[in-house]
Amino acid sequence: MRSYRLEGSGGTECLVMRDAAQPEPKPHEIVVRVRATSLNRRDTMILNGTYPLPPRHGVVPLSDGAGDIVAIGDTVTRLAVGDRVTGSYFARWIDGRINAGLIDQLGCTLDGMLTEYAVLDEQWAARLPDHLDWHEAATLTCAGLTAWNAVTSTGIPKPGQWVLVIGSGGVSLFALQFAKLLGCCVVAVTSRGEKADRLRALGADLVISTSDIPQWGATVRDQTGGIDLVVETGGPATFAQSLIASTLYGHIVLLTLQDAQGGPIQLPAALYQRSLVTISRLFVGNRTNLEAMMRAGSQHRLRPVIDKVFAFSEAGDAYRYFQQGDVFGKVVIDGA
Amino acid sequence: MRSYRLEGSGGTECLVMRDAAQPEPKPHEIVVRVRATSLNRRDTMILNGTYPLPPRHGVVPLSDGAGDIVAIGDTVTRLAVGDRVTGSYFARWIDGRINAGLIDQLGCTLDGMLTEYAVLDEQWAARLPDHLDWHEAATLTCAGLTAWNAVTSTGIPKPGQWVLVIGSGGVSLFALQFAKLLGCCVVAVTSRGEKADRLRALGADLVISTSDIPQWGATVRDQTGGIDLVVETGGPATFAQSLIASTLYGHIVLLTLQDAQGGPIQLPAALYQRSLVTISRLFVGNRTNLEAMMRAGSQHRLRPVIDKVFAFSEAGDAYRYFQQGDVFGKVVIDGA
């Protein structure tokens, strides 16, 4: 079987394809025939050596992937051959809070999904909704769950309240979709006005183009009465506007902490002085969260948005395409 | 102008219509031309002398009503002539928690809405969504807000989770509608199977007829994986089944506490022993809740369900019709 391996952290040339024997599952393991994978920003950070958690040398990359189980170990009971599954980002984190003993990640310290056959502990995977095709099913693990937890993990906004998303990357589009499931109104802020129609088609009630209104915070606040939850993926470039846009008791989930030059977010004192906005963070989520998200997705037959699909042999191109940044949804790689 | 007054608590003969001069607002008051009102169980309890809060003699009955403002006092700033408004159940309770100083209720200790012109403090009313007609607008104050708070006031259920409602009274249908706004799945339990289609049309994902399945708890649990939130309007007749239907960490909002004979709810020990279900109560809600509910209703153009409309002169018939109990949604009385 063929697997990509990460040998170093110097960009796409460190991504090498290797041949190996078909894996045999240990008693607690499952073998998954991977049908598709997808990319997240953390994968490019891992590739470029800028990810906070150092990857294992030779690791199979990518946390996100979907496939069907082709073999199981003797003691496996949670899952069966033929089940369609995806992996769980923090593989060992099942429920409750994360701690230092649970930080292993697929595609970083544990072998991930950019491989023909992935071998996972039976606890590290979860069953997929039936209505998703393989490309869609390969997008949930990281961006999907991050967005789900951003809108449901603390103080779920109520129907009629406003959620703001920034850009059209995977997390933002999932957050838009999940916020609509919650009955919320959504503002989408984009630097590319030509995407407005697609954002509206996904349910955005208001689309703001930053080229038209660079200082969009006050406009958003005026038109909405104030944002109740910001899924902040813009970082220093957008934080102040997000704060201005927020309602007095708003909530900002901060997912991006620096700009391309590494510059940090500043808390604008005069603005924040008049605000009771809570700022919080999250780390993707645990398997229980993943299962809850998939239950919601299944019930609503929610379909992830895919920007482009690459062949398995073109994984490097997929990384390069993803890194240029102008995407609308997820970048997917077909199975081997 | 004409008003009904409650003179005693011996049933509908205590409901008498009186004439009075057109009211003049004091500085903080508004005068509302009432266009429609609606009935709640508490109104029949007040009429029959079984309501926990003793009504004032001669009070204008009914908490629920909608109309347009025809006059305002000199210091009124929140509202203007021409505004379409409804009253707030606990008129003095604006936000936060209720306390003994805030318990006055429209249609009980304060004059209510079954009148041609209602006089309210400007703090006791809230603006209505534009999309509702007068009949619909007259149904929100008590049943609507009770249902809204039942599904949003503590631990909002997430999309994909299950909410259970019992019967087809005002609170239950509103709860069904609001639960769908939250992205939840809904089970409706009804003693009258012929209502199943109408419940499904409102969004119920599963309808259980208690004549088909009297012990429906286990069936519901099997078919849903367990209910996350029960809006318990059935009382002793349904509580045990609600508990059986609930998921381990479920939540039961208890709105009915006794059966027609006054018999109490029992907590079945063997069942509850294996359960972590939380039981909570609520008192309708405050004005801030009411405004949040109307914002959600407005955004989703939610339309309350009306069972039947009576003329102002037939208010007694409306009470009698409502008391027989077999309704599907709200019983409305036209304005004078």
Add this chain to the structure above:
Amino acid sequence: MRSYRLEGSGGTECLVMRDAAQPEPKPHEIVVRVRATSLNRRDTMILNGTYPLPPRHGVVPLSDGAGDIVAIGDTVTRLAVGDRVTGSYFARWIDGRINAGLIDQLGCTLDGMLTEYAVLDEQWAARLPDHLDWHEAATLTCAGLTAWNAVTSTGIPKPGQWVLVIGSGGVSLFALQFAKLLGCCVVAVTSRGEKADRLRALGADLVISTSDIPQWGATVRDQTGGIDLVVETGGPATFAQSLIASTLYGHIVLLTLQDAQGGPIQLPAALYQRSLVTISRLFVGNRTNLEAMMRAGSQHRLRPVIDKVFAFSEAGDAYRYFQQGDVFGKVVIDGA
């Protein structure tokens, strides 16, 4: 080595002592030289066949015990030889929520602590505070953790708020002690007025003797302004008084669900109609809770209250003494 085994469920004659070879730890296991154990009501229910979770035939009884580690398996890293430890009630439940896969209990479906040497997975134990002697250290697992979670798991009461405890069993005395750590005021209700001084010595601000004031609810409410949290261990005999004693937004943690005759709790309709009290349940707790409790106990050098200590050979007497019910704190059995 000597262990008690539970062979059947017909009372203390099913409790038999057996000899066995000194255990060898598997790679993930630890061997604990048990220095003391203690009894909880669930242990008598297990003995008498009335516990909801059926015990394994021949199981070593008792969840609560403390000892020092004398051997560890090859892969053990959390703990070391010489560590003083106690077991965790739901051994597999580490953090977050419990589920069907995590319900195994020490002394019921898993071998417990009434043995010379206990063999535990390294994940099933936690380190003890230094200041406790073995008798005290053997009392934390079940009653201690139940009480800790009753006062800290949802809506921690604030300093100056009131907590009510009932009787002088292990859970009640721990709840009294923990409530004082939180800065709360405590009412202790007891059927035996002669215990009042000891309850006051533990920190009770108010002691009510039910022989003096059988209907104590209103008295407690008048003297405290209303109880914010009731740790309800009295069941049907006390529930109505607990509800009367509670403040409008109070909280009752319901730990006892039936009386000696199996009669259930009734929710008194007229009382609960005027109340917003939340009723909740709990299942002891997970290992993370246990560690948090021991951290608090260590910081405050909290000393569990011990009623009486029995020799290992007199375990049956200990069970019989415990079952008669008139205790003040924990009944302890010395190590073998």
Add this chain to the structure above:
Amino acid sequence: MRSYRLEGSGGTECLVMRDAAQPEPKPHEIVVRVRATSLNRRDTMILNGTYPLPPRHGVVPLSDGAGDIVAIGDTVTRLAVGDRVTGSYFARWIDGRINAGLIDQLGCTLDGMLTEYAVLDEQWAARLPDHLDWHEAATLTCAGLTAWNAVTSTGIPKPGQWVLVIGSGGVSLFALQFAKLLGCCVVAVTSRGEKADRLRALGADLVISTSDIPQWGATVRDQTGGIDLVVETGGPATFAQSLIASTLYGHIVLLTLQDAQGGPIQLPAALYQRSLVTISRLFVGNRTNLEAMMRAGSQHRLRPVIDKVFAFSEAGDAYRYFQQGDVFGKVVIDGA
């Protein structure tokens, strides 16, 4: 009677004493003979024109003051002549959330307490604990309530968890005292090591001198296992160290947003990347919070810490002394 008035915002020369007739209460008002007042940073900001909420010209300054009621209006029922009271900071904010209609503040947009007789709406005051003398009683309104809400308003830390306070101003010392009431451990960080003994005497479990350890974050984390709640009054000078000191799921209540030069807080990206710390803000609190704090203070006979007392005629000196910044507790001004 004599009152100070604020005539302009150019520092202490704008603080002028005026004579006026003894006030008569309107029907809803009370007249308080002010016995002592105290200073908060907001008072110097108001004096210097840097406070976000513009003061009314000629306003009586200071939110914090205590006195006894000498006259009441005809409709007053909450309070009586002779009651010892203090004012509520946001006078109109009784419970729940603040909003634009509730922002009036004593000593800013409403006449405050630096006067011989203060006239307050009966809703704007709350009864004092008996055990406090007038100097102590005058310190609660702003700093006391801010500290109380910092430690109790969201996610109350549990006994055994760690709270960190910075400096020895009023808020920090109250936070230290309240955190000890909650059963928490407390780290006090101070730039003046000579205050260590006094901080320990108030209950600090660990005192860190920033002159000894300028980068104290890692030291604190190592010695405590991580801080669960930081009461962040240090601003840009300390924020990064507070973040380093925090445990993974910690909480920082941000009370100071800029340094003396107006420089803002930066969120250090590399640190915050590895953290799930929540950052929140608060605005002092409402009257319900104030009453809860005073109930706790009364129960525990908590005594506020007073740095220095000035005569009424030396109010300007008090302001100047307070502004120099090196205080240990509250700066108090005697009544006229």
